Amino acid sequence: MVACVRALNRWTHEEWSWNVEDRVLVTGVVSMIDPAGAEAELETLIAQGCKVIGMRPAPVRTPAVRRSLGDPVYDRFWARAAEAGVIIGMHAADTPYGNYLEAWGESGTWIGHKPSSLAEVMGIHTERTVYDTMAAMICHGVFDRHPALKVAVLELGAGWVPPLMRRLKIAYGKAPQTFGSEPVQSFINHVWVMPFYEDDLLEIVQHIPIENIIYGSDWPHPEGYADPASYIDDLAMFTPDQQRLIMRENLRTLALG
DSSP states (O other), rough: OHHHHHHHHHHHHHTTTTTEEETEEEEEOOOOHHHHHHHHHHHHHHOOOOOOOOEESOOEEEEEEETTTTGGGGHHHHHHHHHHHEEEEEEOOOTTTTHHHHHHOOOOOOOOOOOOOOHHHTTTTTTHHHHHHHHHHHHTTTHHHTTTTTEEEEESTTTTHHHHHHHHHHHHOGGGSSSSSSSHHHHHEEEEEOOOOSSHHHHHHHTTOGBBBBBOOOTTTTTOOOOOGGGGGGGSSHHHHHHHIIIIHHHHHHHHH
């Protein structure tokens, strides 16, 4: 896996480079299966000028064990990413969550853009995975140990944010001693989200600041329109300044400072 990722990154760098006139920040990829290999690949990407590191939102599965992304074995990786100021991009991908479907009598095999209705309702490859991943990163202390780390959640919507905020508040209220810091504020300090057009933004901004919302358009994928600028019509409830933040400035600030 490490060799495959290294080959992909080498090809991408040779064909594209990592920054095209500050207009396109090309994403490098890292596999966390081998912590030392992930650290080495991260160093290569940083040295080449890569600013965005992509990975899948899921527990790390090795031949021997499964690990949380909050496992201390990854602390050197997160520390270097935070030090370099790179953005960790959590992007929709195949995950081991097919086990949930198998428990309900369906095939757990990922079939791309042909999910079953149950898989879609359960959010097997979208909301469920990133909800759990963000919960694990917060509860396992990643952001407490690495306060400069930045995570952008891409092509996974934002409908999962309100229920996650609710559960974090409840858990913190019951057992604050199990957290390193107030978890909702930790999320706000470290995570940016990219809504699907079906998401209720008025509900989402009741839980996180509008500055944490970034716009994405990858039509025909689910977070964009064929005419990207037409998303502004979905933002009629916001002021022109707020619309500009969502459509442009939040992502620009996150990516370029």
